[in-house]
Amino acid sequence: MFENPFSADQTIMEEGTELVGRIAYWLFGLRELEVEVWGKKIKLDLEHFKRKPLPQFTSCCPAWVRYVELFYPKAIPLLSSCKSPQQMAGATAKTYGALKIWKHDPRKVYTVGIMPCTAKIFEASRPEFCHAWKWLREKGYIPKDTPKFPDIDAVLTTRDLAELFRRLGINPLEFHEVEEPKNFEWYSGGGTIFGTSGGVMEAAVRFAYSVLSGKEPPAESSAWDFRQVRGYTHPLVKATILIPLKPEFRKEFGEDTLELRVCVVNGLGTDGSHIKPVIDDAIAGRSRFHFIEVMACPGGCLNGGGQPVNPMGTSWIDPLLPLPLKVPP
Ligand code: SF4
Known part of the structure; x- marks a missing residue:
């Protein structure tokens, strides 16, 4: 995580x-x-x-x-x-995360961004975003002939994730926290309001x-x-x-x-x-x-464009929107 x-x-x-x-x-x-x-x-x-x-x-x-x-x-x-935060996360996960936290071969770390945004799919595919691969080769952590790999391997929009949960019968409301945040799971109020x-x-x-x-x-x-x-x-x-x-x-x-x-x-x-x-x-x-x-x-x-479609047919930020939402069947 x-x-x-x-x-x-x-x-x-x-x-x-x-x-x-x-x-x-x-x-x-x-x-x-x-x-x-x-x-x-x-x-x-x-x-x-x-x-x-x-x-x-x-x-x-x-x-x-x-x-x-x-x-x-x-x-x-x-x-x-x-x-962007997505690309910072990918590069950090495959360098510091793989080497220092998870002690895992960086070539086997597969990163999936969960984003409210369809443009993030495009961003992850930009050819310059392979900084972890570049750095790991330069520093000798992986062989020079390692084929290029991206910082972020795949992106699911939040709408994709909701659909995946629905198909697998997973109800996020039943999740509960099992442990204190650690490593890359804690953050400040500044990070929270980014979206x-x-x-x-x-x-x-x-x-x-x-x-x-x-x-x-x-x-x-x-x-x-x-x-x-x-x-x-x-x-x-x-x-x-x-x-x-x-x-x-x-x-x-x-x-x-x-x-x-x-x-x-x-x-x-x-x-x-x-x-x-x-x-x-x-x-x-x-x-x-x-x-x-x-x-x-x-x-x-x-x-964002990747968010679940608001069933009221309005914007998620519409200040007139009555909350909590009643989702129609
Ligand atoms: S503002 Fe919209 S397009 Fe830009 S990163 Fe956020 S969700 Fe994506």
Whole structure:
């Protein structure tokens, strides 16, 4: 078992660090920066961000990434270089998981993504996503002539899984937890909210806040109301988050507070109408944002194309939908 929110946490740590690096390079002209992540000091070589300008766009939605490649190739450097949680999970499972946790030949590990998303099937099949195979060969864990294998071997949508359960007579409501989470089964609240519009943004900004201010964000404050970035009902959600900088960053940045301007694009919109003004501004270098989350599905992955079809014939995020649902026979 590899909980997807665990790899969502991995994505956030990478993506949040990348955001801090891009901000330090492009807003404050720094060339190196030391950050502390979970008590570990990491020196960032900011020259790395020379070809990665602001605003940073999220890259965890494969439909959005493909959309950029096809329609806005000039925006490719703006995409975060982080893999999606699915691909993080595949590469981690076949390297660290196989070698250190399960003590299993990585060539015999078969990974199946369970996803709310049909685009994840396409993502898993992209030829570049064989990083575990590459790394294992380079490090000598598998012979050089090992045929190429993907990080993720197969993907089932949640609808596929529900159908599989139905055919096999398995009722998930009868499952019960048998043990405490371990290894790849635990995760933070940031990983949990990844699947909703604004969730990736909130998790990344929480991370950036704790790295830059040196403390956990207060649960409630005017500077920390992340309901601002949840995109349930609006195609575009914009917010400015004030992050008080810790002393060493105050000195480096020459400011007491970082004004982080963020935007959430909630579904691409018919003919890309939601994303067009945002990405046109970003490509032209006149965007006022530092970080932009884009989810191709309105509401985010919880409303993804691979989810079971809502029997009410409406969106899973329709705020008017009465819950709990009564499923017709
Ligand atoms: S937003 Fe939709 S297309 Fe994008 S990853 Fe989530 S489910 Fe897939």
